Amino acid sequence: MSLSSPPAPGAAILCLGDIAWEEAAALLARHGLRLNRVADGQPIPGSYWGEPEAGIIASDVYARADTPVHSMLHEACHLIVLPPERRAQVHTDATDSVPEEDATCYLQIVLAAQLPGVGSTRLMADMDAWGYTYRLGSTRAWFEQDAEDAKQWLTERGLLEA
Template identity: 70%
Template sequence: MQPSVLRLADIDGTPVEALLARYGLHLVRVADGQAIPGSYWGEDEAGIIGHEVYARSDTPVHSLLHEAGHLIVLPPERRATTHTDATDSIAEEDAVCYLQIVLGGTLPGVGRVRVMTDMDTWGYTFRLGSAQAWFEQDAENAREWLIARQLLTAAGEPV
C-alpha cells in the first residue's frame, strides 16, 4: 500500500457516486480488510463487475477512476459481462488512462494534476516519463478515440 496517493477515504464520496451514476455505474463500498471483488491488481485496488465499481476506503482514487473508465468506454453488451479485466486493446487502455485524468478533474478535492501525480507514484509508465507529459504532449490518439465514441467533447470535457 502506498500512503502517498489520494484514497477514497480522503475525499467526499458523494460526487464520486454521482459521477459514476452519470454513466450508469454504481459504487459498491467494500468493508475495510475485505477482498475487493473484481480487482485485477488485488490488495486495495478497485474492482469491476458489470455495472459496479468496487472500492474500500483505502482504494486509491486514481484506481477507482481507472476501473470506472474501463466500464465507461465499453459498449453496453460488453459492460454487462465484464468481470475484473476489461481491456481488449492498447488504444482502449490509453483512452481509459486519458479519461481517468479528465474525470478526476471533475471531482472536488481531486483534480487532474493529483490524478496524474498518483498515476506516476503507482507506477504507470509513459514514454515521455510522466502521466502529465503524456497527457499534455502525446495523448492525441486517446483523446480522439474518446471523442469518436462521444465520451469526450472536442473541448476535452467528459460527456
C-alpha cells in the same frame, strides 16, 4: 503506456477515504455505473491488482476507503469506454485493447477534474507514484503531448466533446 507493479505500501496516494464518497458515486452514476462500498478489511470483488485496488463487475465498481482514487477512476473508465453489451460481460479484466487502455487513462484524468479535492494534476501525480509509465516519462507529459489518439478515440465515441 504500460503498467508496472503498485508502489510500496505507505506511498502517499489519495484514497477514497480522503474525499467525499458521495461525490465519487455521483460521478460514476452520471456514466451509468454504481460505486459499491466494501467494508474495511474485506475482499474487493473484481479487483485485477488485488486489494486495495478497485474491482469491476459489469456496471459495478467496488472499492474501500483505502482504495486509491486513481484506481477507482481507472477501473470505472474501463467500463465507461465499453459499449453496453461488452460492459455487461466484464469481470475483473476489462480489455486487451491498447486504444481502449489509452482512452481509459485519458478519461480518468479528465474525470478527476470533476471530483472535488482531487483534480487532474493530483491524479496524474498519483498515477506516476503508482507506477504508470509512459515513453515521455510522466503521465502529465503523455496527457499534454502524446495522447491525441486517445482523445480522438473518446471524441469519436461521444465520450468527450471536441
